[in-house]
Amino acid sequence: MTKPRKQLIDADTTPFYHIVSRCVRRSFLCGRDAQGNNFEHRRQWIEDKILALPHIFAIHVCAYAVMSNHYHLVLEIDAEQAETWTTEDVIQRWHRLFNGNLFSQRFVRGEALAAAEREALDSCVAVWRSRLANISWFMRQINEPIARDANAEDNCTGRFWEGRFKSQALLxxxxxxxxxxxxxxxxxxxxxxxxxxxxxxxxxxxxxxxxxxxxxxxxxxxxxxxxxxxxxxxxxxxxxxxxxxxxxxxxxxxxxxxxxxxxxxxxxxxxxxxxxxxxxxxxxxxxxxxxxxxxxFKGLVGGAYKLKQACQKLGYQRTPGLGSCQLLS
Structure with a gap:
């Protein structure tokens, strides 16, 4: 049974994760497919996204590889960095991705906010801060624009990626x-x-x-x-x-x-x-x-001791992949 994302990605257990996102359609994400169509230029699309987003998110790229119909990332969540950001830092970063809201737009223009308005803005900023240190939101900013651009180029609609990306915790x-x-x-x-x-x-x-x-x-x-x-x-x-x-x-x-x-x-x-x-x-x-x-290796990867610790913390009833992880012990 597929586990909820919150049981697979937990920054308190480990900040490091291996992420794989695969194309679901026959046409390739990048490179040349069996029909002779060349999508090599899309590799640059996705590399540009991978290298740009760490300047916005509190997530670091440790490694990446863009293949023909999928790509790999090794990411590090930097929750401490996100906590050091001021309200202005969070809003400016969020506005590089989205429009924000009326209160955040007024804030960056230097307009005064009433107490209730500032309270509403602070609540939004707390949510945005959390999302800017969230791998799911990081991946969303790669996959959604790539899917839109690829669909437009292929003159079609429908799902471009598999239902969700695969993740492995590196302990x-x-x-x-x-x-x-x-x-x-x-x-x-x-x-x-x-x-x-x-x-x-x-x-x-x-x-x-x-x-x-x-x-x-x-x-x-x-x-x-x-x-x-x-x-x-x-x-x-x-x-x-x-x-x-x-x-x-x-x-x-x-x-x-x-x-x-x-x-x-x-x-x-x-x-x-x-x-x-x-x-x-x-x-x-x-x-x-x-x-x-x-x-x-499956969802959790590390030495046997680290694996057992992580499973206990995440509330797993079993210790999956213990035999494989003993290779790393």
Whole structure:
């Protein structure tokens, strides 16, 4: 039975989520379909949306890949950021998406509001603040405009996307790293590209291109502004960001991509990326996780201990996916 969204996405359990949205129609979201129709330009539509929305929402994009009839995201909910916004911040961000209401429009014009009007506005702002830190609202701002534009281009009506997007909660660093690698290597596995740096419309290519021109690729300020920055391995007084070094992650991607392309069972290189050592992941388990992530793991992904904790918090009567998650323990 399908679980309610509130049981699948809970920022208090984990801020990190793997999201997949698939096209329901025969015509492709992007690329060239079996009938020879080319929709390659739509990949730019969706990448532009993915990179623009983090500047409005309190949600960071950690990884993405736009494929032929679906796309992947790894998102981080930043509830603390949303709480630091002033009323004016929330209204300005909301007005970049919607018209707001009469009170919010008067507020930004600097007009005085009566006490009852201000109370009504504050109530709306509280709702908008919550929505701007909500993955469902984030996805709505991608999927609805894309569906309208694609329907107009195809001269048809009807549903463009599946009923709802798929989400997986990433409970720890191991699950986060495996999922990000799974997303970034999608085009390599699909034989759309030979290497991550050749994978168009992915976070991997964007990060690699930026790193090539950076004096210090691991420095937060020298990484792509629209993507969540890598801030180094976990430590005390750690800044907000992804808990890895960018160079370590890119080395891991390169190594994993080579193993995927080798397509030989058990073909493990002697030189392993250091990140696998400190994450304490067996390389064979890593390759399985990084290539089978979506099919192997279900709604909650992490080590066995983290999985049991999350299930207890969310009120699950069982612990789904425990056997698969033991690969990440």
């Amino acid at each position: 720890d660093e191991k699950a986060l790293a495996a999922c990000m690698a799974y997303v970034d290597l999608n085009p390599v596995r699909a034989k759309m590209a030979k290497t991550p740096e050749q994978s168009d419309y992915t976070s991997a290519k964007r990060r690699i291109n930026k790193a090539k021109s950076a004096h210090n690729p691991n420095h937060k300020q020298q990484q792509p502004k629209s993507l969540r920055a890598f801030v180094g391995n976990p430590r005390q007084d750690m800044p907000a960001g992804l808990p890895f070094k960018l160079t370590d992650y890119l080395e891991l991607l390169d190594w994993t991509g080579k193993q995927v392309r080798a397509n030989k069972r058990g073909a493990i290189a002697a030189e392993l990326p250091p990140i696998l050592t400190w994450l304490n992941i067996d390389p064979k388990h890593w390759l399985y996780s990084a290539t089978q992530f979506e099919s192997r």
